[in-house]
Amino acid sequence: MKKTAWPKRFSVLVALLVGVLAPSSTAQTSTNKVTGITLTSSVHQFLADRPGTITLTVKVTYTGTVSRLGVRLVAPSDQWTFQSASGPTAQPTAGNTQPWEFSYLTNPTSPATFTVTLNYAAGLADPLDANYIGQSFTAYALLGSQNAKDANGADIKTVATITEAVIHTADANSDARISLDELLKVVQIYNTRNGNQRTGAYDASYNPAPNVAPVAPAQPHRADIDRDGAISLMELMRLVDLCMYATPAGRTGEYHADSQGADGFSPGP
Numbered sequence: 001m002k003k004t005a006w007p008k009r010f011s012v013l014v015a016l017l018v019g020v021l022a023p024s025s026t027a028q029t030s031t032n033k034v035t036g037i038t039l040t041s042s043v044h045q046f047l048a049d050r051p052g053t054i055t056l057t058v059k060v061t062y063t064g065t066v067s068r069l070g071v072r073l074v075a076p077s078d079q080w081t082f083q084s085a086s087g088p089t090a091q092p093t094a095g096n097t098q099p100w101e102f103s104y105l106t107n108p109t110s111p112a113t114f115t116v117t118l119n120y121a122a123g124l125a126d127p128l129d130a131n132y133i134g135q136s137f138t139a140y141a142l143l144g145s146q147n148a149k150d151a152n153g154a155d156i157k158t159v160a161t162i163t164e165a166v167i168h169t170a171d172a173n174s175d176a177r178i179s180l181d182e183l184l185k186v187v188q189i190y191n192t193r194n195g196n197q198r199t200g201a202y203d204a205s206y207n208p209a210p211n212v213a214p215v216a217p218a219q220p221h222r223a224d225i226d227r228d229g230a231i232s233l234m235e236l237m238r239l240v241d242l243c244m245y246a247t248p249a250g251r252t253g254e255y256h257a258d259s260q261g262a263d264g265f266s267p268g269p
């Protein structure tokens with residue numbers, strides 16, 4: 001037994017010594033390194049008053065040969081849960097809260113690009129909050145379980161911020177729909193008069209302000225696109241557009257946040 005085992009042991013010993021003496025293949029040289037990471041989203045806003053889903057795209061660039069390339073993604077709160085991801089071999093379990101780690105068994109050609117789909121809970125933001133609040137995600141490049149570092153020894157990371165959409169002022173019950181009653185309330189503002197003259201003026205509580213000249217408010221009604229403190233016919237018609245949005249089954253009045261829209265919204269879900 002010993003006679004046959006020794007040559008085998010010897011060859012293992014040689015292999016170990018060669019492994020120790022040879023340059024490590026995982027050493028970070030000037031040509032084997034992570035060079036950058038980006039994190040992007042196809043949407044810039046989302047409605048935070050109800051549950052939803054967003055998809056982020058992660059892109060890691062590297063040169064040469066790097067070992068156990070990975071990414072750690074950190075969400076702004078545990079109201080975000082992991083749903084799915086493309087690409088990396090190792091992924092979190094669906095439903096896990098942050099942070100989420102992804103790693104490749106075999107690195108794809110640089111840049112390593114994959115998508116991460118996350119779910120968010122209802123009530124992420126106060127729907128009555130008039131301020132836009134950013135939800136910031138941070139992605140760190142990993143080598144094994146360690147953060148990849150740049151030439152200055154700093155973590156290679158990136159931040160993407162998505163803005164919570166604000167509910168339209170006219171949407172009194174915050175259900176992301178403009179009902180006929182809610183439209184009528186703005187029609188009443190439109191009809192506000194100062195003597196014989198229609199002004200369309202409203203007060204700080206978004207009620208009609210009769211017998212005064214309009215004053216540009218600090219927090220304009222979201223239907224007041226030019227922010228002059230009055231609802232014009234053109235501004236009223238824009239709200240009518242949102243209110244009249246219909247599916248084949250009928251009018252729903254659904255709207256969604258759209259940073260490209262003049263009023264920050266567009267018709268439809």
Ligand SMILES: [Ca+2]
Pocket residue numbers: 170171172173174175176177178179182
């Ligand atoms: Ca509503």
Ligand SMILES: [Ca+2]
Pocket residue numbers: 224225226227228229230231232235
């Ligand atoms: Ca106006």
